[in-house]
Amino acid sequence: MKTYNYKKSRELFERAVEVIPNGIYVHYSPAPLIPIDAYPFYVESADGSRFIDVDGNEFIDYMCGYGPMVAGYHNKNIDKAAIEQLKKVDTATGAPAVMVDLAEELENTITIADWAFFAKNGNDVTTYSLMVAREHTQRKKIIRLKGGYHGVHPWTQSPDHPGVLFEDAENIIIGIFNDLDNLRDIIKKNKGEIAGLISTPYHHPVFFDSEMPDPGYWQEVEKICREEGIVIIVDEVRTGFRINVNGANETFGFKPDLICYSKAMANGYPISALVGTNEIKSSASKVFYTGSFWFSAMPMAASLATIRELKKTKGVEKMKEFGEKLAEGLSKLAENHGHELVVSGHPAMPYVRLADDPTMKLHQNWCAECTKRGAYFTSHHNWFVSTAHTEDDLKKTLEIAEDAFNALKKL
Amino acid sequence: MFDGKANPIPLKGFTKLGFMSKEFPKVTDKLEYYLKPTDDLLKDDKYLEINTIFTLTTAANALPTVMEFDPKANLTGHHLTKGRLLLKIKNGPGVLIDTDVNHIEVVDEDPSTATCEMLIKDIPIANKFLNGQVDIYGALAKGDLEIKGQTWLLDSVGLILDRIPIYIQ
Numbered sequence: 001m002k003t004y005n006y007k008k009s010r011e012l013f014e015r016a017v018e019v020i021p022n023g024i025y026v027h028y029s030p031a032p033l034i035p036i037d038a039y040p041f042y043v044e045s046a047d048g049s050r051f052i053d054v055d056g057n058e059f060i061d062y063m064c065g066y067g068p069m070v071a072g073y074h075n076k077n078i079d080k081a082a083i084e085q086l087k088k089v090d091t092a093t094g095a096p097a098v099m100v101d102l103a104e105e106l107e108n109t110i111t112i113a114d115w116a117f118f119a120k121n122g123n124d125v126t127t128y129s130l131m132v133a134r135e136h137t138q139r140k141k142i143i144r145l146k147g148g149y150h151g152v153h154p155w156t157q158s159p160d161h162p163g164v165l166f167e168d169a170e171n172i173i174i175g176i177f178n179d180l181d182n183l184r185d186i187i188k189k190n191k192g193e194i195a196g197l198i199s200t201p202y203h204h205p206v207f208f209d210s211e212m213p214d215p216g217y218w219q220e221v222e223k224i225c226r227e228e229g230i231v232i233i234v235d236e237v238r239t240g241f242r243i244n245v246n247g248a249n250e251t252f253g254f255k256p257d258l259i260c261y262s263k264a265m266a267n268g269y270p271i272s273a274l275v276g277t278n279e280i281k282s283s284a285s286k287v288f289y290t291g292s293f294w295f296s297a298m299p300m301a302a303s304l305a306t307i308r309e310l311k312k313t314k315g316v317e318k319m320k321e322f323g324e325k326l327a328e329g330l331s332k333l334a335e336n337h338g339h340e341l342v343v344s345g346h347p348a349m350p351y352v353r354l355a356d357d358p359t360m361k362l363h364q365n366w367c368a369e370c371t372k373r374g375a376y377f378t379s380h381h382n383w384f385v386s387t388a389h390t391e392d393d394l395k396k397t398l399e400i401a402e403d404a405f406n407a408l409k410k411l
Numbered sequence: 412m413f414d415g416k417a418n419p420i421p422l423k424g425f426t427k428l429g430f431m432s433k434e435f436p437k438v439t440d441k442l443e444y445y446l447k448p449t450d451d452l453l454k455d456d457k458y459l460e461i462n463t464i465f466t467l468t469t470a471a472n473a474l475p476t477v478m479e480f481d482p483k484a485n486l487t488g489h490h491l492t493k494g495r496l497l498l499k500i501k502n503g504p505g506v507l508i509d510t511d512v513n514h515i516e517v518v519d520e521d522p523s524t525a526t527c528e529m530l531i532k533d534i535p536i537a538n539k540f541l542n543g544q545v546d547i548y549g550a551l552a553k554g555d556l557e558i559k560g561q562t563w564l565l566d567s568v569g570l571i572l573d574r575i576p577i578y579i580q
Binding site for chain 1: 482483484486487490525526527546547548549551552553554557558559560561562563570573
């Protein structure tokens with residue numbers, strides 16, 4: 001099978017490092033793509049489940065822009081809604097009417113939502129959720145869980161990271177997912193001081209297997225937090241509209257007070273949302289929080305169309321089914337080649353790892369061999385599937401994976 | 412100490428420590444020469460090589476002390492996980508570093524046992540890298556640096572390495 005080269009990507013990157021810190025930064029950075037020469041850096045175009053890089057190589061995209069693409073690149077219905085809105089107005093003096101339509105759609109779709117607040121990125125609303133919880137409880141401290149990702153604002157990072165102060169983490173307590181004793185202990189030591197607990201609905205760290213909540217875990221968390229007056233914040237920036245359109249909490253059987261959304265909610269158009277219950281609405285109203293582009297109408301129209309499209313096409317079920325077939329197919333192939341493939345997390349966001357080599361080198365090489373044959377796999381992060389991934393994509397992916405396993409033997 | 416303005420050892424009262432008063436200052440002078448490069452000195456290939464090797468070795472061996480006493484590095488130490496990191500110049504010298512929770516040390520073991528590797532293309536790039544003159548992500552993308560394995564170890568050790576220049580400026 002032919003493998004790709006990335007001459008133009010490299011040339012662009014040489015220019016980029018001169019004028020952009022790191023050339024490409026953080027989650028799009030080439031640094032965790034190992035070995036780096038197997039990966040493209042720059043995209044030229046995208047359609048359906050695939051993208052084409054600047055060198056003309058086509059990839060079946062299993063990262064979906066690290067989550068935002070959920071219903072296919074250039075989805076006709078979503079793009080049409082966005083463009084029609086753009087023709088009318090995007091950012092202007094005054095809030096757009098579509099903002100009300102979108103808030104109502106979220107209120108009707110997400111079980112716990114009585115209201116919605118819009119911003120641009122996931123971190124805009126995770127930070128806002130903390131401010132709302134602090135205002136609501138008149139307490140300072142927040143529990144976040146080890147390995148959980150909530151963005152890049154200083155409170156989300158460890159103070160040993162560049163640019164972050166110990167003071168930034170002063171009121172942040174790090175807990176452990178699925179560890180109720182740890183939660184009880186933290187609460188006991190900080191009695192009456194904890195404003196909120198922020199957590200993803202299931203644990204999906206980078207580099208390590210995803211972890212589903214233990215039976216009864218969330219129900220007990222909910223019970224403890226209700227008793228202690230702690231606001232429950234669920235960060236669905238990565239999982240939102242991929243696990244359950246009504247909220248992943250419905251899948252896991254609990255009711256949070258606030259839920260953060262972004263990534264998939266508008267199929268790639270830039271928008272995020274915090275939704276919450278009526279009990280907490282007046283606190284949300286008091287917090288001063290806004291941004292220059294948070295009233296941009298085009299992403300709101302795209303989001304409205306995305307959510308309707310996902311509901312109409314039973315998108316969540318479709319992604320789950322595709323993810324299960326992908327996991328099964330790859331696992332079988334791995335077994336045939338004498339390898340053990342571990343797939344964890346939700347089928348629509350699988351974290352995949354060849355478990356034979358704990359150093360990860362084998363897994364990194366396999367992902368790289370797949371990528372340079374046209375199935376874009378990262379080795380450090382969970383993958384994403386979309387409603388646009390087809391049976392043809394699956395067939396082609398398995399052919400690529402087979403060839404990549406053969407290539408591993410020659411390395 | 413490397414400036415020669417202070418005597419590192421309290422000599423008064425000692426009569427049989429000739430090394431400390433004679434050879435030791437010469438060693439420190441030599442170390443100072445090789446560890447305090449000038450732009451002119453770095454134009455000499457041999458000097459560049461020795462400076463690079465000394466810097467790599469000094470930085471690696473400084474890791475436990477920096478982790479113990481620097482508050483940020485100390486916090487990073489709490490997050491370290493068990494592993495073995497190889498920092499190596501391709502076709503050149505390298506150091507092997509063992510890590511675990513609150514533990515970091517240079518070890519003399521078989522480099523092939525490393526669970527994480529950072530390979531540096533050549534001596535000039537290694538020199539720039541060790542002196543903080545390399546955009547690391549850019550260098551990775553250009554192939555000047557190559558990483559593989561449990562790269563989260565490198566993230567942590569990199570945070571501690573980043574603290575070293577603060578104490579030698």
